[in-house]
Amino acid sequence: MKHSTDTRAVRIAAPALEGSRPVSVPIYQSSTYVFDDPEVLADSMAVPDRSFVYGRLSNPTVRALENAVADLEGGVGAVATSSGMGAINMALLGLLESGDHVIAQRALYGGTHASIMDFQRRFGIEVTFVSGHDADEVRAAVRPRTRVLYLETIANPMCHVSDLPAMFAVAREKGLVSVVDNTFASPILCRPIELGADIVVHSATKYLGGHSDVLGGVAVFADRDLYHKVWHFGVELGSTPDPFAAWLTIRGIRTLPLRMRRHCENTEYLARRVDAHPAVTRAHWPGLPSHESYEVAKGFLPAFGGLFAFDLAGGRAAGTAFLKAVRLANLSVSLGGVETLVMHPATSSHRSLSDEELAATGIGPGTIRVAVGIEDPEDLWADFSQALDSL
Numbered sequence: 001m002k003h004s005t006d007t008r009a010v011r012i013a014a015p016a017l018e019g020s021r022p023v024s025v026p027i028y029q030s031s032t033y034v035f036d037d038p039e040v041l042a043d044s045m046a047v048p049d050r051s052f053v054y055g056r057l058s059n060p061t062v063r064a065l066e067n068a069v070a071d072l073e074g075g076v077g078a079v080a081t082s083s084g085m086g087a088i089n090m091a092l093l094g095l096l097e098s099g100d101h102v103i104a105q106r107a108l109y110g111g112t113h114a115s116i117m118d119f120q121r122r123f124g125i126e127v128t129f130v131s132g133h134d135a136d137e138v139r140a141a142v143r144p145r146t147r148v149l150y151l152e153t154i155a156n157p158m159c160h161v162s163d164l165p166a167m168f169a170v171a172r173e174k175g176l177v178s179v180v181d182n183t184f185a186s187p188i189l190c191r192p193i194e195l196g197a198d199i200v201v202h203s204a205t206k207y208l209g210g211h212s213d214v215l216g217g218v219a220v221f222a223d224r225d226l227y228h229k230v231w232h233f234g235v236e237l238g239s240t241p242d243p244f245a246a247w248l249t250i251r252g253i254r255t256l257p258l259r260m261r262r263h264c265e266n267t268e269y270l271a272r273r274v275d276a277h278p279a280v281t282r283a284h285w286p287g288l289p290s291h292e293s294y295e296v297a298k299g300f301l302p303a304f305g306g307l308f309a310f311d312l313a314g315g316r317a318a319g320t321a322f323l324k325a326v327r328l329a330n331l332s333v334s335l336g337g338v339e340t341l342v343m344h345p346a347t348s349s350h351r352s353l354s355d356e357e358l359a360a361t362g363i364g365p366g367t368i369r370v371a372v373g374i375e376d377p378e379d380l381w382a383d384f385s386q387a388l389d390s391l
């Protein structure tokens with residue numbers, strides 16, 4: 001029986017694909033899925049990897065992103081989220097209970113530090129901070145309720161590199177779940193699961209997306225039980241990304257290896273030139289032998305990332321003057337995009353800290369952080385050198 005126009009207008013269906021398929025991953029803009037078999041529907045609600053049911057549980061475009069990142073990181077599965085903080089909070093809250101204890105490295109992304117301090121205040125989840133390069137310090141911090149060891153591959157903004165192989169070995173020895181934020185290295189420079197990590201988290205907003213046009217996060221799992229446990233919590237939390245955001249991130253990842261190579265080459269060039277300029281007391285990049293993490297980083301990183309910092313001899317006033325003097329680089333927070341961004345932590349991300357508190361983090365009043373893009377390195381140096389000369 002032919003339905004009326006009222007019904008036919010409502011029930012438009014996509015054509016079945018036969019004999020060809022799309023080259024690019026399509027955007028599956030559907031919140032819910034049709035089943036022929038009620039038992040398949042029932043089975044698919046309990047786990048992340050059967051049929052697609054409902055967008056908060058999974059979506060084919062989002063799954064393509066999750067599979068891509070799980071594959072690059074060498075994990076058994078991944079859960080994508082609407083931001084990096086979504087992935088970090090989903091993983092931590094999915095693992096921790098009131099009264100548990102976390103050991104975390106001291107140099108942490110600001111948002112992660114704020115979350116962990118909030119868990120302590122509101123849920124009685126305690127935290128001990130460690131340097132990230134001393135296995136005995138971690139052993140000494142372990143308590144009966146310690147559940148998680150939380151690290152970052154390369155930390156913001158001074159580029160401290162944790163001794164990941166040594167840290168994961170202690171986590172294994174003590175039965176802790178190791179979680180590492182691999183945003184700054186990306187799976188092109190570091191695959192922490194191969195070094196012994198249990199969970200890798202990313203802000204996909206940065207290098208994975210790579211074009212400063214999308215927010216996203218991903219958590220990748222070395223083990224199926226952890227994957228399913230955290231996925232369940234993510235479904236409760238509702239931290240799911242939109243399929244379009246997942247699609248933009250997939251498009252970014254397709255050029256990630258090329259971009260990372262250029263980010264690292266440009267950073268090496270710029271960090272060395274800046275380090276030698278008379279207006280600069282010191283550049284901080286783990287690829288420079290003067291960096292505190294140089295030896296540790298050389299042990300497991302093939303290249304040292306696209307972010308560096310430098311200290312201006314002229315302190316706070318020089319920091320502000322430098323930001324006004326650059327013409328090609330943009331004053332902006334965030335990192336990992338194709339364009340070069342500069343910022344002055346003492347007057348922006350870390351403005352609430354006194355000079356003494358700043359000093360404890362290693363950040364000086366004249367420290368500039370640079371997220372190096374993929375422009376021509378000579379153009380970048382021309383811009384930086386004219387700005388440094390003007391101070």
Ligand SMILES: *Cc1c(COP(=O)(O)O)cnc(C)c1O
Pocket residue numbers: 083084085086109111152156181183184202203204205206215216217
């Ligand atoms: C940006 C960032 C985050 C947070 O990611 P969002 O996508 O902004 O939520 C977490 N960790 C690191 C290292 C970051 O750079």
